[in-house]
Structure formats: structure tokens, C-alpha cells
Amino acid sequence: MKKFLNELEKEAKKYFSKEETKEVVSYYEEIINERLANNEDINNILSNYNVKQIVKNMIPEMITKRDFKSHKNIFKSFWQLLVIMLFTAPILIPLAIVYLALIVAFSAIAFSGVVVMISGVISFIPYLIEVIKYSNQLGAVLGLSGIGLIAISIFLIIGYLFTKGSYEVIKQMIKGFSALITRKQAK
Numbered sequence: 475m476k477k478f479l480n481e482l483e484k485e486a487k488k489y490f491s492k493e494e495t496k497e498v499v500s501y502y503e504e505i506i507n508e509r510l511a512n513n514e515d516i517n518n519i520l521s522n523y524n525v526k527q528i529v530k531n532m533i534p535e536m537i538t539k540r541d542f543k544s545h546k547n548i549f550k551s552f553w554q555l556l557v558i559m560l561f562t563a564p565i566l567i568p569l570a571i572v573y574l575a576l577i578v579a580f581s582a583i584a585f586s587g588v589v590v591m592i593s594g595v596i597s598f599i600p601y602l603i604e605v606i607k608y609s610n611q612l613g614a615v616l617g618l619s620g621i622g623l624i625a626i627s628i629f630l631i632i633g634y635l636f637t638k639g640s641y642e643v644i645k646q647m648i649k650g651f652s653a654l655i656t657r658k659q660a661k
Contacts, residue, residue, distance in 0.1 A: 475510075478520050479503055485529045489554060494536045502528065533558055537652035551648050552577060558655060566655065573651050580640040580647070587636025594629025598622055 479499055486495040502523070509519045537551045556570060605618040 475503075475506055475516060475520070478506075478523070478525070481525045482528060485525045486532075489529055489533055490536055494539075498529070498532055498536070530558070534652040534655040538649050538656065548645060548648065551652070552644075555648060555652055555655070569651070569654070573647070576647055577644060580644050584637045584640035584644070587633040587638075587640065589633075590636065591630050591633030594626045594633065597629075598626050 479502070482502060483495055483499045486498045490498065506516075506519055510516065533554050537555060556574060558566075601622045602619060605615055605622070609615045609618065
């Protein structure tokens with residue numbers, strides 16, 4: 475049993491974090507112990523399990539449980555889910571294409587939000603130069619500078635909303651598609 479659990483842990487470490495690996499190994503250790511308590515033969519029990527298949531089947535379930543506080547988790551989950559959809563079942567290939575298209579679209583929106591924020595800040599410098607260059611009065615310079623700052627604030631808010639909104643949609647899509655695959659695998 476120890477050999478099987480060590481193999482399971484080794485394979486799970488390739489795809490999961492330390493906590494997720496520990497959860498998978500303890501789950502199967504509990505199952506095996508329950509079956510041993512029911513007087514089943516250890517060789518018979520272990521012959522029912524394939525380590526690679528266990529890990530492959532657990533990936534979507536683990537993705538749905540992940541907290542997406544780090545960008546690394548999101549990126550890792552995205553690729554794991556895409557590979558599962560492309561290579562596990564031919565029926566999931568159209569779903570993988572839709573998934574990939576949606577991720578690309580929302581990533582582009584998030585990138586656009588970042589570009590809007592950067593361009594808003596960068597555009598203020600030439601605007602301020604032009605205001606100073608063509609205005610003789612201090613009141614006009616201050617007033618037009620204030621208008622420019624308001625415009626920059628609007629750009630920053632819009633860019634932030636695009637980026638944050640797209641980021642949240644991507645996280646929910648990863649969880650949703652992962653749950654969908656988990657349900658399809660259960661059938």
C-alpha cells in the first residue's frame with residue numbers, strides 16, 4: 475500500500491500543489507483502509523486503481539476547489555483544463571475550442587484595460603505641455619490641468635474595471651468549465 479501511495483504522491487505532485495497532493499493521497503489512503511477493514515485483499519484493491527488515471531480524473535475537481543489568488547494558479551489551471559479537454563475525450567474538443575476562444579477574448583479585454591490605464595497616464599504629459607504652451611493665464615492652466623486630471627482618472631477607472639472584470643470572468647470560466655468536465659467524467 476505504501477508503494478502505491480508513494481507513486482500516487484509522485485504523480486500528483488506533477489499537477490497539484492502540496493496541499494492538493496496531500497488531499498488526493500489521504501483520500502485514496504482512506505478508501506483503501508476502508509476496503510481493507512471490509513476484509514478485501516490488498517492486491518485486489520490496488521489492482522482496481524491506476525495512478526495516472528486517478529490523477530487525470532482528479533484535475534478538474536481540484537481546479538474547482540482552487541483559490542485563484544495568484545496569477546500562477548490561474549495560468550496553471552487554464553493550461554491543465556485545456557489539455558484535459560483536448561486530449562481526454564473527442565467530444566470535449568469543441569468545448570475546448572470555445573473555452574480557448576473565450577479565454578483569449580477576455581484576456582484581450584484585460585490587456586486593453588491595462589493599455590487604457592497606461593495611455594491615460596502617458597497622455598497627460600503632452601496635454602499639460604500644450605496647456606502651458608498656449609495659455610497665458612495661471613487660472614486657465616490650473617483649470618485645464620484639473621480637467622486633464624479628471625480625464626486621466628476616468629481612464630484609470632475604466633481600465634481598472636476592464637482588467638478586474640475580465641480577470642474575474644476568466645476565473646469563473648475556469649471553475650465553470652472544470653465543473654462541467656467533472657460532471658461529464660462522472661457520467
